[in-house]
Amino acid sequence: MKYIIETYGCQMNVADSELVSSLLISAGHSPVTDIDDAQVIVFNTCSVRDHAEQRVLGRIANEKHRKTADPGIKIGVIGCMAQRMGKRLMEIESGIDFVVGVDQYQHLPSILADDEPCGADTLSMDKTQVYQGIMPHRQDAHCGFVTVMRGCDNFCSYCIVPYVRGRERSRPINDIYNEVKSASEAGLRDITLLGQNVNSYQYDGYHFPDLLRKLNDIESLWRLRFVTSHPKDLSDELISAMAECSKVCEHIHLPLQAGDDQVLKNMNRSYNVDHYLGLIDKLRTAIPNIAITTDLMVGFPGESEAQFENTLRVMESIRFDYAFCFKYSEREGTKAASYKDQVPEDERLRRLQAMIELQRQITFDKFQEQIGKTVEVYVEDFSRKSQDMVSGKTRDFKIAVLSGGSDKIGGLSLAKVVDATAGTLICD
């Protein structure tokens, strides 16, 4: 059958879609890029915010009309929303044929062959599942994700992930080494290691710094990144490994969430503002040109105006290169959803807009500060605006465009930054 996967949410889901694609191709199915050609439509979903779930339900409602013309078309839901709601989803939305949980993707071929109904087996959680031995069907020719651990043990009070993704488990270090080696030999020179809590990786006595040092020795690999890190697992040893490994890029995504100690405590984030600021100092001392990006949340239950302003002050003090800003979204089943002092929706929105505006200015200034510098760009494609320009990423994860043609694509170019917008470095 011809299939298409629509992916929502984080990079873990992007990587999982590549895994599912590999399973389907091995079973004889073929991917298509136009939904009009698909006989199977799979939605790989996110549950982190209510908005993400509503969007998927809207998409399914829009697509189910296809079954009138061709009753053989199948629509399936996988990912976090499938895990969270299970077969209840099929009652809410009549167009859905199958629902498969995050640890049970190996069942998909037999479900499509009508050999197996979806039920308890295809929705159960498996605390050992790491999809060992499955090589993802990658979408990108130059950059790739390699999942190194799955699940999360942190139970931040607002987060649904530990409930839908299960407990932390890490892949064997040699499996990861082999996958990174073969992907980079195939041309994916810029690899991002993925995990819900990537820096808590541990397998058979090896920890995350050991993994970075081992992968740094792979000759065909040019750049190594990782996401998402938890501040509590950012050890001195990890900072040293980042500084010493030449392939580890000068960028870290380190979610702060809030710049107020009481809010952080209520979120169960297990660090305070001083600890976080200390980590930033250590990172900038060890790796002077490091870019730091973050996640921030406004309107967490009980967040006062003064506490919100504390977060703005911390943003001004750290000056993140970029921040993903969100307003708190209640998730059924999490501890924070039961808190009584929910911040009204219009107030959450007001705080979010103020936060985005502050970060937009900081990001713009950060990009302006790059003008005059020479940067290394891994060129991935033609620029969307001109066929005489190519685009790629710098080591510190900024998009850059520079003059050139197809001969530059897939290679490293040194280029001087001559101008910048709030999202792109313009190089000569």
Ligand code: SF4
């Ligand atoms: S660290 Fe916290 S926010 Fe991140 S996935 Fe785990 S519980 Fe969710």
